[in-house]
Amino acid sequence: MTRVLVVEDDPQLARALVINLQARKYEVDAAHDGITALQFAAEQQPDVVLLDLGLPDTDGIEVIRRLRGWSRVPVLVLSARNGSEDKVHALDVGADDYMTKPFSMDELLARLRAATRRRETVPPAPENAVVTTDDFIVDLVAKKARRGDFDVRLTPTEWHLLEILITNPGRLVSQRRLLQEVWGPSQSDKTHYLRVYMAQLRRKLEADPAHPRYLITEPGMGYRFET
Incomplete structure (x- = not known):
């Protein structure tokens, strides 16, 4: 049975979604x-997340960012924000689809089925999202x-940067992507931010920060996490 996590602060809409x-x-x-x-996502391992952006404690964009640190579960945004910038921002940080309120239940169900089909083609995330190296251990859930x-x-910034790299092991992550995801689209040219924070991460995690084994620089392009 497909498990869905509904994240919605409007009680009436949340109840309607659950019932349907x-x-x-x-x-x-x-x-x-x-x-x-985020607690439910870690404990229940849903197959799809339906996410409102206007939450009482934190913006839904931040929920997507944190979720993407350790999970590839499909995220379908349901939001009253209908501006193109809002849609682009949500998709850029990791949402899979975006629907504006009000929406038809038939369309929502169709998109939910599509998200479920896409997930079936992707290897499931590990049950225990712990990355172990010879020098350090990172628990992505905790x-x-x-x-x-x-x-x-x-720091929160160091953690966010590390999460992105660790969840893309062996793959080059571009400077532009890291800057946009960690600092936002307006900071995509501030490459010195990356140099400073990568140096801090290496001092904290690498046995020999001057000759890193795990947090690798690809000059002019980006960074890689090697296991």
Whole structure:
């Protein structure tokens, strides 16, 4: 049975979505804020997330960013924001689809089926999202890093940067993508940000920061995480 996580702070709309989905044999969890949604996503491992952007505790864009740090679950945004910039922003940070409110239930169900089909072609995410190297361990769900017996304290920016690299092992992640996802589209030319923060990550995680083994620079192009 397909499991859907509904993230919506409007009680009436959330109830309508849950009833309609359950009537069509979906298994449904509902969260009214971003923190609860992330907890449910980690614990319940949904097949699809239906996400409102206007949440009471955090913006839905931030929920997508944090979710993408450790999960590739399809995210279908349901939002009253109908500007093209809002749609582009949500898709750029990792949403798979975007519907504006009000919407028809038939169209929502069609897009939900399409998202489910796409997920079936993608290998499932590991149940335990822990990355282990010879020098450090990163738990993507708990958002913790350790070197030996000691926790490594990372700033939110350092953590976001590390998440993107670790979830793309062996693949080049462009400077532009990192800047846009971590600092926003208006900062896509600030490459010195990357140099500063990558240096900080290497000092905290690499055994020899001057000769990194894991956080690799591809000059002029971007960075890679090597296991």
